[in-house]
Amino acid sequence: MVEGGNISKPDKTEFNECWKTTWKTPYIVRLALSAGIGGLLFGYDTGVISGALLYIREDFGQVDRKTWLQELIVSMAVAGAIGGAAIGGWISDKFGRKKSILLADVLFAAGALVMAFAPAPWMIILGRVFVGLGVGMASMTSPLYISEASPARIRGALVSTNGLLITGGQFLSYLINLAFTKTRWTWRWMLGIAAVPAFVQFILMLSLPESPRWLFRQNKIEEARSILEKIFPANEADDEMNALKLSVEAEKADGHAIGDNLIQKLKGALSNIVVRRGLYAGITVQVAQQFSGINTVMYYSPTIVQFAGFASNQTALALSLITSGLNAIGSIISMALVDRYGRRRLMLVSMAGIVLCLVSLSVIFLEAASHAPKISQFDTNFAPNGTCPSYISAPKPSPWNCMSCLKAGCGFCSNAVNQASIDSFHFNCY
Template structure:
């Protein structure tokens, strides 16, 4: 039948999906067109991580105020909350197709606003519009796919939406890397999101509404016409009957009061345990930091000791790729080995990776390169870090001063030109000083310090992504 709801897939269903869509390309056209919403969701949540590095270079206030950076990132999430809430009403009132079209318009407006903005607050406005689109797309795209696909392959087609989300995140890192050397950098990164929104808008104009929504609106003939394009002729009547029974059951439930529904749900022990498990996993998934990694991955890489924006985004591309690969792996193994067993293993993996990452970053800070007092005071005129200058002695730096202490004093660190982990200069934080440091063939650090432990952070960050993606897949199914 074609009712909505949670759909899961196994290996057999994916095989059947390939066979069915090969015979009936129209089904894949429906699923792919709606699935672009998942791609947009992934792109707009991932692209800001790289764009933020260059936004900080263009706007000094963003570079100096971490709360402003957090606001730019988080406004998309705030917008998504509103978009999801309003999207539910739009879905029921105007249909799934109209909801997707509105989300595309919001994506496009947000992309244009951010691409042409002249101040940080304008970027925030654009992020809010994008968030509205994300909220609507996150609930509407899988719903449309579920209601417009045959029951026997519904799980496989809905699963592709989740794959497109991680694919969109990976694509955003590729785009970020592609525009590193292009004038306008972050404007192109954020503006490109308008392209798939336009593509989906055009595709959805030629596609029908969800047959289930049409049936609920008493547009039975239109609903049947769509099912005739999806199912073989001999199966259409059975699907119409299944659809009728499903809609009637839903209407009967809708007639109950909220209190009666809640009481009925909690009276069932299986429902109670399932609800408790689902809510716990959802909350735990957010608290273990996946959004922090996806929104700030290049910044985290820089904290690990890779100062270059290009290098940070290239290494972040690895973690994003592992995110997409992890989705595919989890889809392959979730039905073979069971959700509970693999989720428990994944939780232990997450805990282990986070403990190791905390240890790595702690050791990196402790063993950060020392400060060369002579270089810091003679590097160039008026170059010495203001916090360091009064404490400096001719022969040695003040006790406890190293690269990390220098950065925490809102200064920059110009690494040694002989050996990257040798003592370097603690200098003022400015673009001019960065250029001076680079002119001497050295690396300028302002977000992280040179570290022998940096590669370990990348390795375990990648492992963390893989095991966390598995949990995300399990809770969805």
């Protein structure tokens, strides 16, 4: 279950093996899904702010006028997640995976409630920090807990449930955003309801055991054995216990060989070719994933849709469901194929798809810019008494087209051929 040390080729287990195993041992599903709610919280936080931001701007004029406030509201969750991930590793090693997840739930629920009752933008920012701390801890600890409580032959599929719940949480957030567009306290409901899954996970985790690997490292041998007996058939539990023992002993031996303090451990780890190659691979994958721009799309998806010409908040949120839905479908496909074809192959295929889509978008944007229709003060609201100071003060406004208006922060314009009211957008024009 938790054997380690040697690097082997990906397991070729069919995905139906996962279903067979979990069907026979539903306790495994309970462990994986309960811990995976941390991924759901992560995904929900990523997606919910995109829709909530539209209505926060309507309630707080300073947020609508100042883009740096919008950026701060969005980014403070990421800043909090950096801190949460940094301390989450230490907390999970010191106090256990279970307690780390419970603390993450408390932080997330507290942040959600602070945002829901925020009387001013700075309270929303504070709540975003709390939520980020919880997300950072959960995003690190939840997959760790699942991997340490999963049989090796289906570990890839079970850990992928965390990724599925992340993308599922994003899709759910867009649905909830759309559902609350007609309510009185739109964005408050959108942000505050996130406390519900955090509370649910907190209750579920109270009834679940600690990670068997962590217990074994704390010399709680019998507790670790009792958990393994719930996960594996009686004839396999002893073998898994022996594998766990060998793995932990090898890990401790490697740790002592590397060094005792942090500096020595860093030097020792970097001097180890296996650790170094793994570190390079991990950093490369994460950097490539972030530079794909998917987080920006998720954080600002409805705003991007509005930039494309769909002014209605409801329409923008509805169209954003397409992106989040396809994202969730991709996670399901990866779960079905990860143990059959391996991690590396799926990663290469997905990166090739990302490159192809980004190049296609670049071409589309270039064509849109070069073919944007010309505008004039007779076709639009850019009359001398218009509301766009950039156009009024421009030395040569005659060459302007719809792209020029977009860059000026005023949204789309209209001409005699393609009518689209400038009143659709009110970003910086007051």
